[in-house]
Amino acid sequence: MLLTDAAERFLGVQAVASVAHSNPFRSLFGDSPSPHTELAEWADLVVVVPATADFLAKMAHGVADDLGSTLLLAFDGPVVVAPAMHSAMWEAPATQRNVMTLVGDGVHFVGPAEGRLAGGDVGIGRLVDPLWVVEAVHYWLTPGAGPLDGLRITVSAGGTREPIDAVRYIGNRSSGRQGWALAQVAALAGASVRCVTTVDPPFRADLVEVLRVESAEQMLDAMRSAQEDSDVLIMSAAVADFRVAEPFAGKVKRAGKERLELSLVPNPDILVELVQHRKQPQVIVGFAAEVERLEESVANKLANKGVDLIVGNNVAEPGSEFGSVTNAVYLLDRLGRQRRIEMAPKTEIAASILAAIVALIEV
Structure with missing residues (x-):
C-alpha cells in the first residue's frame, strides 16, 4: 500500500x-x-x-x-x-x-x-x-478480460411473479444471481448497463440502472423500452410460461373452499418479441434452464427463437442449481460455435458469456 x-x-x-x-x-x-x-x-x-x-x-x-x-x-x-x-x-x-x-x-x-x-x-x-x-x-486480473467501453447493455434478472390475488403469486426458484453477475461484470468492463429485475441486487448497484418489475408482461414492456437504445439485450431472467387469466381481487380466503381452481394462459414470449423488433446490429442473448438433454434443448431454442446466442445450464446439477453462487454453462451461437464453461463463480461465468457476445459483435 x-x-x-x-x-x-x-x-x-x-x-x-x-x-x-x-x-x-x-x-x-x-x-x-x-x-x-x-x-x-x-x-x-x-x-x-x-x-x-x-x-x-x-x-x-x-x-x-x-x-x-x-x-x-x-x-x-x-x-x-x-x-x-x-x-x-x-x-x-x-x-x-x-x-x-x-x-x-x-x-x-x-x-x-x-x-x-x-x-x-x-x-x-x-x-x-x-x-x-x-x-x-x-x-x-482474469486472463482474457476485455473492455466493453461504449456498449449499452440491458440484462434481465430473477424469476417473474404472476399474481394470483393481492398477496400470492406463481413464481419460480430463480435468484437472479447470474443476471446480476452479468450486469456487474459488464459495468466493470466499461459498458453502460441497466438491469430489468424482479429481485433486489445482491450488492449496492452503484454502476447499474435498475428497473424493477414483477410480471412477465411488465418485463416485456421494460425490455421493449430498453431495446430502443441498447446494443445488447441479455434475457437471463426466468420468465413464467403461464399467468393467471383473471387474478382475484383482494385476498382469496381459505374458509369454505375445498379446492381452488386457476385458469392459466400463456405469457408473451419475450425473446420472440425482442427478435421481431430487433434493431440491427443489435445482439440478443437467451438463456435455457434445463434438467436433461442440455445441448439438444439449447440447439432447438437457438433455432426457434432466432437469437444470436443461447446460454444453457442444467439446474439439476449440483452447484448449478437455482440460487447457487456458481454455475456451469453451455454456449451456442448463431454461427454454430459452441463452448462448455466448467463450474465457476457466476462472475467468472459472466465474463465468459460477455466475451462470447463481443466475439459476435466483432464478426
Missing part, C-alpha cells in the same frame, strides 16, 4: 498500517534507491482509490513528483481508478478531458457513483462501494 501526502494527512499513517497489517510506502526518498521502479516491477495491477481530480490530472499529463505518480508512470500493467470528488469537479471540462485521455491510455474506471457528497451536496462523484473495487481488481 502506498500513501500520497494528502492521504497521509487525511487518514493517518498508523490507521492505514493497522488496517493493512503493514507500513505503507510514503516517499521517493528512503532506504531504496528506486522505490517507484521496484514497486512497478513487483505489482500485477495498481489501484488508485480514491482517485482525486488532482491525481487524475497528474496521471493524464505524466506528472511525476511523488511516489504514487512516479510509480504509475513506470508501471505498464493494468490500472484501476475509483474516482471520488465533488460533482462540480468531476463534471469540469478539464477533468473530463483527463478522463478521456486516461481511458484512451487503457486505464479502467470504476465509478464514480451518484449519492451524498462531502458538505451535504448530492450528485455524481461519490466513491463506489468497495465491493466494486474488489471485483474490478478480480476482473482485470
Whole structure:
C-alpha cells in the first residue's frame, strides 16, 4: 500500500498500517534507491482509490513528483481508478478531458457513483462501494478480460411473479444471481448497463440502472423500452410460461373452499418479441434452464427463437442449481460455435458469456 501526502494527512499513517497489517510506502526518498521502479516491477495491477481530480490530472499529463505518480508512470500493467470528488469537479471540462485521455491510455474506471457528497451536496462523484473495487481488481486480473467501453447493455434478472390475488403469486426458484453477475461484470468492463429485475441486487448497484418489475408482461414492456437504445439485450431472467387469466381481487380466503381452481394462459414470449423488433446490429442473448438433454434443448431454442446466442445450464446439477453462487454453462451461437464453461463463480461465468457476445459483435 502506498500513501500520497494528502492521504497521509487525511487518514493517518498508523490507521492505514493497522488496517493493512503493514507500513505503507510514503516517499521517493528512503532506504531504496528506486522505490517507484521496484514497486512497478513487483505489482500485477495498481489501484488508485480514491482517485482525486488532482491525481487524475497528474496521471493524464505524466506528472511525476511523488511516489504514487512516479510509480504509475513506470508501471505498464493494468490500472484501476475509483474516482471520488465533488460533482462540480468531476463534471469540469478539464477533468473530463483527463478522463478521456486516461481511458484512451487503457486505464479502467470504476465509478464514480451518484449519492451524498462531502458538505451535504448530492450528485455524481461519490466513491463506489468497495465491493466494486474488489471485483474490478478480480476482473482485470482474469486472463482474457476485455473492455466493453461504449456498449449499452440491458440484462434481465430473477424469476417473474404472476399474481394470483393481492398477496400470492406463481413464481419460480430463480435468484437472479447470474443476471446480476452479468450486469456487474459488464459495468466493470466499461459498458453502460441497466438491469430489468424482479429481485433486489445482491450488492449496492452503484454502476447499474435498475428497473424493477414483477410480471412477465411488465418485463416485456421494460425490455421493449430498453431495446430502443441498447446494443445488447441479455434475457437471463426466468420468465413464467403461464399467468393467471383473471387474478382475484383482494385476498382469496381459505374458509369454505375445498379446492381452488386457476385458469392459466400463456405469457408473451419475450425473446420472440425482442427478435421481431430487433434493431440491427443489435445482439440478443437467451438463456435455457434445463434438467436433461442440455445441448439438444439449447440447439432447438437457438433455432426457434432466432437469437444470436443461447446460454444453457442444467439446474439439476449440483452447484448449478437455482440460487447457487456458481454455475456451469453451455454456449451456442448463431454461427454454430459452441463452448462448455466448467463450474465457476457466476462472475467468472459472466465474463465468459460477455466475451462470447463481443466475439459476435466483432464478426
